[in-house]
Amino acid sequence: MRRQDQIAEARKLLAHLDRRTTALADGIYRNPVSDYTCPRQAAREGALFFRDGPINIGLSGLLPRPGDWMTHDYTGVPMLLVRRDDDTLGAFLNVCRHRGARVADGCGSGARSFSCPYHGWTYGVDGSLVARPEDAAFAAADRPSHGLRSLPVVEKHGMIWVGPRPDMALDVDTLLDGAADDLAAYGLQSYHHYETRVLRREMNWKLAIDTFGETYHLNYLHPDTVAPLFHNNRATFAAFGRNHRMIAARRTLDELRGQPEESWDLFAHTAIVYVLFPNTIFLFQRDHVETWHVFPGERPDSCAMYVSLYIPEPAAGDSARRHWDNNFNLLMATVELQDFPTCEGMQRGFSSGAQDSIVFGRNEPALQHYHRSVRAALGEAESRLAAE
Template sequence: MEHATQVELARTMFSYIDKGEQARSVSPFANPVRDYICSGQAAHERDLLFREHPLILGMTADLPKPGDFFTNDFTGRPILVVRGKDGKVNAFLNVCRHRGAKLATADLAQGCARAGASFTCPYHGWAYGLDGQLLGVRDAEAFGDVDRATHGLRRLAAVERHGFIWVRPGGDTPFDPDAILGDLTSEFGAYGFERYSHYETRTLRRAMNWKLVIGTFLEGYHIKVLHRNTIAPLILGAHTTFDAYGRHGRMAVPRPGLAALRETPERDWDVLRHTAVVYALFPNTVLVWQGDHMETWRVFPGASPDESVMHASLYIPEPALTDKAKRHWDRNMKILLDTVEQEDFPLGENMQRGFHSGAQDHLLFGRNEPALAHFHRSVHKALGLPGA
């Protein structure tokens, strides 16, 4: 985030703190319960948002060297993402063109693996290069004249930008991440995420709709109640900001140390060190800046509307090379997971079950929950659903 933007954000938070206010919507928002339980809508979301829309499937730090790769099946298509010998990121359907077996089975949550110079099918031994080209057919004479140029791995559109790895699961139609980010482009460029290191990723599965998972991060209204004994003391009240950037959104939450900046010149303000910044990157990624590091939540729908699966990842400014550094980041990872696993997600699963009870046909988001309302409006607009 550019320094000028940090200063502007701090001024807004100071104004909210002084007046006892926070960002507010023009009016409350009634969101239909069907958003979380309708199988027809879930299928539409998977086709449109998780196939055709480019998704952030990883970070530059997940593929530090040529030959490193990860896989992702959570979009409903088996995807293989690999850094080629030329340093560029490639994405393919993780399917052998001979009989359809998966070439690679290591998942991002297990860390990046060394692919060497090729991927070899575990079924019959056909080999493919890091660029997807068919390199070798075992017992080639049995197959006649196989055109290797047309029997390579099916390529998917992939772009690496601002430290993010974007992939279009549905095909190879080109896209521009900067066009997707819009006015957030320069802001993300200023973070320098391409220089960060991956520390740890966990794969979590929960009995709750994927949008309910996203919503966990998009309002501070619940913090004083649900998190009163955990993260509430780490936050300076509920004086949150919110700004919409097309379908994306940014929410900033002040920490107690922010108050000390009032005593220093604005040119010296390090606002990010004293602020938690939450980005909802449409459709399914939540990025949380935590003062000196970043966490990402990449959330996908499960087999039914009542299920979701996610990658929770921690990225740090430099590699953790000492035991002291590892203990520090282990504590941060524990805080990251404990809060949601012990408090947010059990309650979310409780809510998901309640959605099927018929007790209500909509949820009411207050004016003090603007990020949550903006996210659901963006989903409705993308799906062509009537306004709530």
């Protein structure tokens, strides 16, 4: 976030504290329960958001050095990403061109090539087929046209996106829709990846996004964990196309009042949440960034996600590691023991017939914006299909 915006946001938050208010939407918004339960909608979301992408993979720090590689299967499309010698990223379908086996599994570093475990066809880090046993038996299938299928990949402002279909266009600036400058100012390319954890829960994937969409619940759901640190129901909101930013006030924010505006440090006194539509959350917590990448599971009421912690300097030594471990454990305990069990209860309640819709208050503008955006995106796709 640019400096002048930080000061403007701090002013707004201080005004909210003074007036005991928060950012407000124009009215309430009723979100149909089917948004979280309908198999037909889940199928449309899977096709539109996850198989047609684009998919934000995380920050550049996931693959910092040439030869670093990772696989990604959360969309149902098997993908392989690798940092090449010229420092650019390659992305491929993780599908052997012989008979379709997975070429790589997990993640690693120092790769010079990838050898398929089935019959040993070997691909360079540029995806080209560089060797295959009994080459003569395949003479009629020339090597140049049997490299791994490339996927579009873009690395920009320290973030990585992949398109899960080989022929799709990836336009990151349109995607960020005005949030690019805001995000570029964080220098995300300089962050170091500390750890990634994977969670699977019995709830719709959008409930995980909703978890980070308001500060109205802090005093009630998190009296001993988050509430001592953050003000309840005091936040600013800004939309960037279908993305949005919410800034939550820490209880220390009042300290700014005694300081000249030029020296205000917004980061020290807030948590800044970005939702990059549709399934990615960046959470700036003072000196570090947490990213959440949430994906639908097999059913509308299941999901999988990975959570990564990125830190400003590499963790050197035991005490630094202890510090970041504690940080990560606290975050995960709050979410896993408080937020997500609540979401799973909501998910079960959705099927009970208690109500056809849930209601987002005027004080929940981020949730309103997010769910209106989901609806708009699905509606647009539907009209496109109808027109075809």
